Amino acid sequence: MWNELYPEDGNDPHDDDHAAEMHRLRGLIMAQAAETEAVLGxxxxxxxxxxxxxxxxxxxxxxxRQRLDEQRRSHWSAGLDLIYDAIKRRNEAVHRPVEVGSSWAPYSTGDGGEWVPVITLMCDQEYDEQNLRKDLALQHRATCEAVRLLRSLDL
Incomplete structure (x- = not known):
């Protein structure tokens, strides 16, 4: 986007090509969280x-939580906590400012390394593609728990 808005600026501080997958994953996190929100409704x-x-x-x-009887609230405690954690992670992904950069990651063999795109997002800590994939998996698990709770209300 920077290059399109300011083509005369030869020093592009953003390497969005490398971060495209990370932005895609952020979008998937938001979409999956919306599914959980719909089921909560x-x-x-x-x-x-x-x-x-x-x-x-x-x-x-x-x-x-306020409307579940004590037995259901106790039974679904872990699932409700998981959904709460997913909501917090989604809020971080949506509301934190995003800065794209790179971080040096040494190879496990100890022989050199490579620059890995990161998003400085979550509480100003480096946050890479692997973290985003974990957050997406958390969102998916939260949706599954919400669906299971919804289904249990019919039983």
Missing amino acids: MILVRLDPGQNVARPAGQLLLSI
């Missing part, structure tokens, strides 16, 4: 049909 409607579900995922999760 369905759960809340099932628990309390009059509820407004046009709220952020964190608020939906809090309302769900």
